[in-house]
Amino acid sequence: MATIRDVADRAGVAPMTVSRVLNNPDSVSPKTRARVESVIAELKYVPNMIGQTLRTNRTMVIALVVAEISNPFAIQQIRSVGDAARRGGYTVLFAHTEASEENELTQLRALVQRRVDGIVLAPVTNRPDSVDFVQGQGLPISVIGYPMPENDVDVVRCDTGTASRDLTDYLLGLGHERLAMLSGPRDIVTARERTDGFVAALAGAGISAVAMHNAPFTVDGGYQTALSVLNARIRPTALVTANNFIAIGAAKAARELGMRVPEDVSIVTFDNARSDSVLDPFFTGIIQPVAEMAELATEMLLDRLAGDYDGPGREIVLPTRFEVHDSTAPPREMS
């Protein structure tokens, strides 16, 4: 593989001249430039960024670290961060942590070893360690999706607690009185937020929940939990699920029990996938502006990298969207 020296020798110039042809062509005479360029083509020379990096101390790479790649969010995040990064001249190194905090730190360490210039993190939890580690290395970082109360860091997120309350209020408005919550793991902040919103809405209406469960954020988790909830003595007429996987599992369970959605049971959810991937039912629920969140987080990072900002952590809270689709209806038997 040809180096800058090979090109220089063959073109009869100094390596520096080749470097100039590559990075600042106007500073080289057209004649020399032409000769160098033809040698570059001839030798199929591709500049080695490793050398540049060592010299300039900038890799022009930012990393995107995502908890769970199966989440439909992840794809939009990869796309958005990639686009925003490219606009700033950066490449994105993608890493996923399989929703393990230990893994998250391992990955971050590997990224620091590779001297990425900055990190966009969609974290597993909102414990402060990961951000602390990255910032301790002097690297800028943006966080997507969680409040990070213990860190001084740039964050873009939504208030899904309030959204959960609104969502539950909508069901109450339809006349539902027996509601169950199928939330996510207790140690995930957003799961707690959503549970809290649900509870607050019920409290506001003077009702208590028929059931409240914590399932993993998976189709099977939702399925199992929904099976038991829908088989209980007091059947709920509406389910609030904390994410789309749980909702899909719940819909499967309902169908298997011979219940129709929404006639027999209404289901609402968060993080609804695009209509592309779920055909029926298309869930009523809360939509987060995932792409915009990822884009803003990346732009905040690029700001810091460009030296345009170096103040304290900023927090952007974006509004969610509430969409009514096919999975909700008034309860059958109004009490």
Added chain:
Amino acid sequence: MATIRDVADRAGVAPMTVSRVLNNPDSVSPKTRARVESVIAELKYVPNMIGQTLRTNRTMVIALVVAEISNPFAIQQIRSVGDAARRGGYTVLFAHTEASEENELTQLRALVQRRVDGIVLAPVTNRPDSVDFVQGQGLPISVIGYPMPENDVDVVRCDTGTASRDLTDYLLGLGHERLAMLSGPRDIVTARERTDGFVAALAGAGISAVAMHNAPFTVDGGYQTALSVLNARIRPTALVTANNFIAIGAAKAARELGMRVPEDVSIVTFDNARSDSVLDPFFTGIIQPVAEMAELATEMLLDRLAGDYDGPGREIVLPTRFEVHDSTAPPREMS
């Protein structure tokens, strides 16, 4: 950010000793090692792989280049390649090309600049340019998904042409006589393969197709095409779609026209997504072992990187799986 020299100075040793502590701890006396290690912790020193790379000429990074990240395949590929790479001590740099050949070459160039050690490519088409470029740089490469007749390269793929024939035969066996093909873009090999298999099956039965169309591999493409096909004078009783997006679009179109799947029209497909993301109908169709393909492709690459193999390109053709689900039934009116 601390360097090896900072650590060395503070520990009162030579940089070389620090290097040994990191890479070959046993060659350092326990006392020195302990001191160096405590300084490493104190200074939060993280080795700079850029330096290592420049010296050793190995980045320990392989790149995964995927045409379209929205394809459910992509996620499995990212996961499989990542796992296989990790087992070999490599990190994966992920790039997507948005199904543009020009983009593909640009991305590959950027990856060569970063001196990745090798590339796993799920290409846009099977033209030889991309592979030629990479191999011309002396980098090993594996290809997933396409036959590459013009390249001497490692390939893992499935024979979806034969699979398409089998799939069509299944519909014929159910008694269908009016079949339509909704295939993908004509310039994509796999789309052509699938069309050919469809045609061969019909020819074998002495039937000709009611309609054959080329739509983009998207939900909307499938939707639009299916609308016109299902509205035609001669309605097909079964649709063979060339991928899952087209199938979902077709199912939407059918539903909108008041037709039930499979009672009024059967739909079969390729590249079926996991049952997680499509609830109803769960399509009858051909499943490719995507994860296994990606894993094998990565292992072939690692073989070459390890110097365990350096012969001519190998081709592995894996069998597909045929799964019958809810989207197929005999036609209503047997002729």
Added chain:
DNA sequence: CTGTTAGCGCCTTCAT
């Protein structure tokens, strides 16, 4: 407009 010198962080080699 072009070349020279030096050094980014690390590790291979050879010496001690």
Added chain:
DNA sequence: ATGAAGGCGCTAACAG
């Protein structure tokens, strides 16, 4: 068991 010298590919800074 430890250290010193040198160089991987590139470019900033300073000649000329």
